[in-house]
Amino acid sequence: MLPAVLLVLFGTALVFAVTQIGWLITLIFVVAVLLMAYQRLPLLAFTVTFTTLLVGYTWFGAAAGVWKGLLWLMLLALWLFNVRPLRKALVSRPFLKAYLRMLPTMSTTEREALEAGTVWWDGELFTGKPDWSKLLAARPAQLAPEEQAFLDGPCQVLCAMVDDFDVTHRRADLPPEAWDYIKREGFFAMIIPKQYGGLALGRYAQSSVLTRLASRSITLASTVAVPNSLGPAELLVHYGTDEQKNRYLPRLARGEEIPCFALTSPTVGSDAASISDTGIVCRGTYEGQDVLGLKLNFSKRYITLAPIATVVGLAFRLFDPDRLLGGEVDIGITCALLPRDTPGITIGRRHFPLNIPFQNGPIQGHDVFVPLDCIIGGTAMAGKGWRMLIEQLSVGRCISLPASATGGAVTAAWTTGAYARIRRQFGLPVGRFEGVEQVIARILGTTYIMDAARTVTTGAIDGGEKPAVPAAILKYHVTEMGRQVANDAMDVHGGKGIMLGPRNYLARGYQSAPIGITVEGANILTRSLIIFGQGAIRCHPFVLKEMEAARHADRRSGVDQFDRALFGHLGFAISNAVRSAVMALTFARFESAPGSGPEKRYYQHIERFSASFAFATDVAMLSLGGYLKKKESLSARLGDVLSYLYLASMVLKRHHDNGAPPEDLPVVEWACRSLLYRAQEQLHDFLRNFPNPLLAAFMRLVIFPRGRTYFAPSDRLGAQLAELAMTPSATRERLCRDAYRNPQGGNPLGLLEEALRMSIDVEPLERRLRVEGVKTGRVTALDFPGQVEQARSLGLLTDTQAQQLIDYDQRIMHLINVDDFDPQELKAAHG
């Protein structure tokens, strides 16, 4: 049958080819041109090949003369574009004039934000043709032996010292022995170089430490995170004078000084660059001496560690009205270090952030006078404060908050999988119901994404990158995903998640989710303004070059550079349009990509959406110009597409670095599929809301020529994930490696795992008791111990099996039970 069909098809094709040869040649011509654009041939090579093809096509091809005439005109233009002096005069120079009028003004703070950090995998995604060899060859995240020892030693000890309910409910603080241990063991010195007595941990190691601490107590993780993120130590290491480093760093490393960093004030939150606190250069008396210094007036709030800080890092705007420093009057944002007991400082009161009682409070300063050498980096760094903060944030945002959110998520994934197996309703573990299964799948898949993102990105930082845009992506998405996971885990636990007490391992994480969302750049702002706003200019292969060329002081070389960037950009945009349409039509099946099997398909789909994203970005920037900055919802959606592609790449890289274990594949598939589906939906919403309907229709034709064909993960895949979460498995272990799981001291994470392991042996016995005993009417007792006893005496269970069931039941009841309190006890805690 098949050979006959093939013969008929071949015969038809042959007859068509002979009779319709003109159309066949037309088809070949079009495909060849598209292929050249798809493969990004350089302009000259494209022009020469196009010339040859066009000659052949004109001679033999079908189609109307007008169409062929247009193609010859296009060829003429192509040859002209190859003559650079001509194209500069006819195209680039006039366009540059118009471009300069469209170019949005950029403040110094905006420029400094743009220039901070490096462009890494984010830049590849903007090309529409990411080079996977760069990502896969990047050094995997690794712990040095001493870092592993710190994680296995002091980190475990500290976790064991902290009872989170005691901290959050009774003390509203960490216990004194935990404070001492934190200081003694160098938890505040993870970023301080060894020469000053610090631990000098790598960024992946820091992230792992914070993930572990957060899995035990968010209060603990927040306390440790702050001195190791943007603040006095970090600023001193990078910008401090030698004298400042020698004076402060050893004391910070030993915990003799407690730092805080004060930027936020009542009037200035998200718009931190508009700082209203002031410093005036003037003469004054300091420790009995008349010196040149600063008179500071400030009011700060929300400052972590402020109530107990001994040294305050302060950001303020510096003015020099009498030009005592010999420069500008308005010097700009500056950072200084003030000892706590400096006269004029009011400090010590506490805020109470969502029942997560890490030390946080306001600081005020009235006419505080300090000498000039309090400026971090000395007078040379006066006015450079914003650049310092932004540069350090470009790394810092990858670490503390993503690690804390991941710590909460691994706790949720680890406990929810186990709890959903041991908690029975309607005669089944609740995790076996389809509705619950899909929620557990979301917890596991999302946690995998979060962990992959923080692991691979911190590994890249250890490899020398300072990825500013990925830092914003992680800050926003990992904390949002953490909130989603916290919600889901609470739902699966039902009332067990709601009743506060020592046995509740979820609720404080759930309560704390908005903190990570708000700090270090609140999330709505990060999504709307930073990810795409910074990414589009910083990571785009041509936009920054065009802007710099347009603003070039030397007109002649400015035009020259602009011309190169402009024509590179044009070729790039055309190629991305072609790539996007071709890959959408073919489901990207023919795109070369690493790997094999299902992983390969995800690499290919990322390529497809990367081309679509790059094309949409170009159309949006070209048609909306500076207005795109105001259309926050549009740029937020483009930022989401970029983020989902970035996160999917992190998932694939993590899987690759793990040695591609086949048992993890369902999680990897779920993660990639849900991220790519979300990328597709955000592109769709972007097109729906694009202000120019004609351009939107054109983009839709190029991006979705077959409609939205990409699907979210199936229920069947979700069920596989739920099974992985509810079974002791290598996948669970790998994902939750940084959770504090030691069963000592009644740690619920450890006890749940023990119960889960027991459940595997006990479930067949329970089934026998139910099916052969209760259902047949041989076992009639109403209570569980009675049923077990009857089954034992009937010979359905051996003595050992009966004891096993009783032990298991007791364990489970301990884990399922919640706390209750004497009313006086609750009153006392809240009195």
Ligand SMILES: Cc1cc2nc3c(=O)[nH]c(=O)nc-3n(C[C@H](O)[C@H](O)[C@H](O)COP(=O)(O)OP(=O)(O)OC[C@H]3O[C@@H](n4cnc5c(N)ncnc54)[C@H](O)[C@@H]3O)c2cc1C
């Ligand atoms: C627990 C905690 C600890 C903190 N620790 C410190 C610390 O140690 N040191 C320190 O200096 N600060 C600290 N902060 C301050 C923190 O960085 C700020 O809260 C944060 O910058 C947001 O400022 P805001 O709260 O005033 O919100 P607002 O600036 O009032 O913003 C309100 C909302 O508007 C959104 N928004 C604002 N502008 C835009 C825009 N252009 N586009 C879209 N959305 C926008 C924001 O995303 C946010 O959702 C801490 C805050 C908290 C809650």
